Amino acid sequence: xxxxxxxxxxxxxxxxxxxxxxxxxxxxxxxxxxxxxxxxxxxxxxxxxxxxxxxxxxxxxxxxxxxxxxxxxxxxxxxxxxxxxxxxxxxxxxxxxxxxxxxxxxxxxxxxxxxxxxxxxxxxxxxxxxxxxx
Numbered sequence: 001x002x003x004x005x006x007x008x009x010x011x012x013x014x015x016x017x018x019x020x021x022x023x024x025x026x027x028x029x030x031x032x033x034x035x036x037x038x039x040x041x042x043x044x045x046x047x048x049x050x051x052x053x054x055x056x057x058x059x060x061x062x063x064x065x066x067x068x069x070x071x072x073x074x075x076x077x078x079x080x081x082x083x084x085x086x087x088x089x090x091x092x093x094x095x096x097x098x099x100x101x102x103x104x105x106x107x108x109x110x111x112x113x114x115x116x117x118x119x120x121x122x123x124x125x126x127x128x129x130x131x132x133x134x
Contacts, residue, residue, distance in 0.1 A: 003028050011047075015039040042066025051076035055087035057095070084127035090118070093126050 003025065006012060012034050014025040019041075026044040029036035038044035042065065050061035051072040060079060062072045094117065105113055117123055 006032060006034060009034050012036040013039065014044075040069075053079045053083065055083060055085070055091070058088055058091045086127045086129060089129070090123060090126045093122070094118075 006025075006029060009029075012025060012029040014022040014029075014036060015038075016022055016025070022038045022041065023044060026036050026038050026041075030046065035046050036044070037047055037049060042048055045066065048063065048066045050063035051069075053060040053062070053076055062075050062079070064072045094114065101110060101113060
């Protein structure tokens with residue numbers, strides 16, 4: 001069967017609330033080799049959406065493999081509350097300095113250096129928008 005709604009699709013999400021319709025969409029997408037996600041039906045899906053905590057460039061994905069999406073969302077909410085909203089600023093700060101640190105420190109000294117950065121004043125100030133120096 002060809003569904004006109006799937007023409008030129010690169011991915012499909014079936015969320016009609018009707019099991020029979022979702023099954024036809026899933027089967028058709030699979031026949032056409034289009035990745036498909038059927039909401040609340042991981043067996044009919046070829047991919048799932050993890051719950052995402054986005055502190056770009058730091059991204060954390062939580063997945064239950066489709067078994068317990070409510071639990072994955074709850075864990076995402078807890079992590080979002082725990083992690084500073086500007087945590088990405090620390091990741092960018094570190095990334096901007098990574099090559100220089102690599103040039104200045106031998107391999108065995110780099111990890112302890114970064115551990116001190118993350119666990120120290122810089123790691124506390126940068127995600128809050130504070131200055132890293134002084």
